[in-house]
Amino acid sequence: xxxxxxxxxxxxxxxxxxxxxxxxxxxxxxxxxxxxxxxxxxxxxxxxxxxxxxxxxxxxxxxxxxxxxxxxxxxxxxxxxxxxxxxxxxxxxxxxxxxxxxxxxxxxxxxx
Amino acid sequence: xxxxxxxxxxxxxxxxxxxxxxxxxxxxxxxxxxxxxxxxxxxxxxxxxxxxxxxxxxxxxxxxxxxxxxxxxxxxxxxxxxxxxxxxxxxxxxxxxxxxxxxxxxxxxxxxxxx
Numbered sequence: 001x002x003x004x005x006x007x008x009x010x011x012x013x014x015x016x017x018x019x020x021x022x023x024x025x026x027x028x029x030x031x032x033x034x035x036x037x038x039x040x041x042x043x044x045x046x047x048x049x050x051x052x053x054x055x056x057x058x059x060x061x062x063x064x065x066x067x068x069x070x071x072x073x074x075x076x077x078x079x080x081x082x083x084x085x086x087x088x089x090x091x092x093x094x095x096x097x098x099x100x101x102x103x104x105x106x107x108x109x110x111x112x
Numbered sequence: 113x114x115x116x117x118x119x120x121x122x123x124x125x126x127x128x129x130x131x132x133x134x135x136x137x138x139x140x141x142x143x144x145x146x147x148x149x150x151x152x153x154x155x156x157x158x159x160x161x162x163x164x165x166x167x168x169x170x171x172x173x174x175x176x177x178x179x180x181x182x183x184x185x186x187x188x189x190x191x192x193x194x195x196x197x198x199x200x201x202x203x204x205x206x207x208x209x210x211x212x213x214x215x216x217x218x219x220x221x222x223x224x225x226x227x
Contacts, residue, residue, distance in 0.1 A: 033215060040223065042118070042205055043156075045215035088155060090216075098209065099146050100216060102156045 006089060006103040014111055019076040021106040023089030024069075030092045032065055033100065034074050037086045046074075046087075079110045114140050116208050118219025125196055125226055133191045133222045135206030141186035142208035147179075150203040150221075159204075162189040196226040 006023045013019055025032070031050045035043040049056045049065045049072065056063045062075040076083055086107050090100040115138040125131050135145055143164045148156040160181050161169040168181035178200075180192040193200055207218040 035218075040203070040221070042220040043207070043218040045217065048215050098144075099158050099161055100207075101158070102148075104155045107153075 006087075006106045008106060009104065010107045010109070012109040012111065013079055015080055017079055017110075019079050019083070019108055019110070021074045021087055021089075021108070023072045023074070023103050025072075025089075025091045025101070025103070026070065027091070027093050029067075030098070032063075032072050033090045033092070034061075034063060034072075035088045035090060035102075037088065037105075039086075043088070076108075079108075081110050081112050084108060084110045114208070114217040116142075116206065116217045116219045118206055118222060120222060121220060122223045123225070125224070127197055127226055128195055130192055130194045131196055131224060133193075133204055133206075133224075135189045135191070135208075135219050137187045137208050137217075140208075142189075143186060145183060145189040145206055145208045146216075147181065147189075147191050148205045148207065150205060152203075156205065159191075162191075162206075164189075193224065196224070198226045200224065201226045 029051055031048050033048045034046045037043045047058045047063050049063050060077045065072045086105045088105045089103040092098050117136045117138055119134045145162040147159045149159050150156045158171050159174045162181045162183040164183045164186050170176045183189040203221050203223055205221040207216045209216045
């Protein structure tokens with residue numbers, strides 16, 4: 001079942017700018033993950049942040065997690081046209097099996 | 113790294129026929145796989161959890177007799193859409209995880225079009 005909400009739903013920026021996407025969720029979680037999906041393709045795992053972590057970096061990606069507000073953000077720095085894709089947050093609830101619950105996604109367009 | 117292969121990538125079928133989609137973990141054993149459905153410009157909706165050697169667990173509202181899941185080995189899960197109708201047209205994606213608490217690997221998805 002879907003529990004996450006992401007904003008914005010769509011984001012359009014120019015190359016070199018930073019892109020920030022936010023995600024909120026409702027239940028307790030073990031971890032939160034961000035995925036990328038190019039149009040009509042499968043999902044690619046970007047980064048996982050555990051419930052006891054507050055910030056994580058991976059290359060040009062920076063993820064924050066605020067469990068008190070049940071929210072997370074994904075920052076892509078120095079964006080490139082190749083970053084154009086949909087980005088989803090997904091939570092692994094702590095009170096169930098480990099199926100992921102996906103947010104609605106943010107569609108990012110990076111123009112040259 | 114963990115690789116999940118999904119086949120076919122695209123399929124067009126006639127109403128009333130059945131379609132089988134395969135999901136294989138290539139370099140690891142997956143006791144559990146997950147099947148999702150995605151409508152255009154929407155998020156992924158979990159359909160069912162596929163458990164090796166036992167019955168799948170279906171999400172509320174998903175017809176188990178229509179979406180048959182078989183997980184006969186540790187590396188293969190199949191989803192069969194039976195008596196397909198145009199409203200079943202969608203993007204179906206499977207996923208698996210090396211272990212609980214780690215990132216998930218997704219198949220490349222199957223675009224099903226029922227005409």
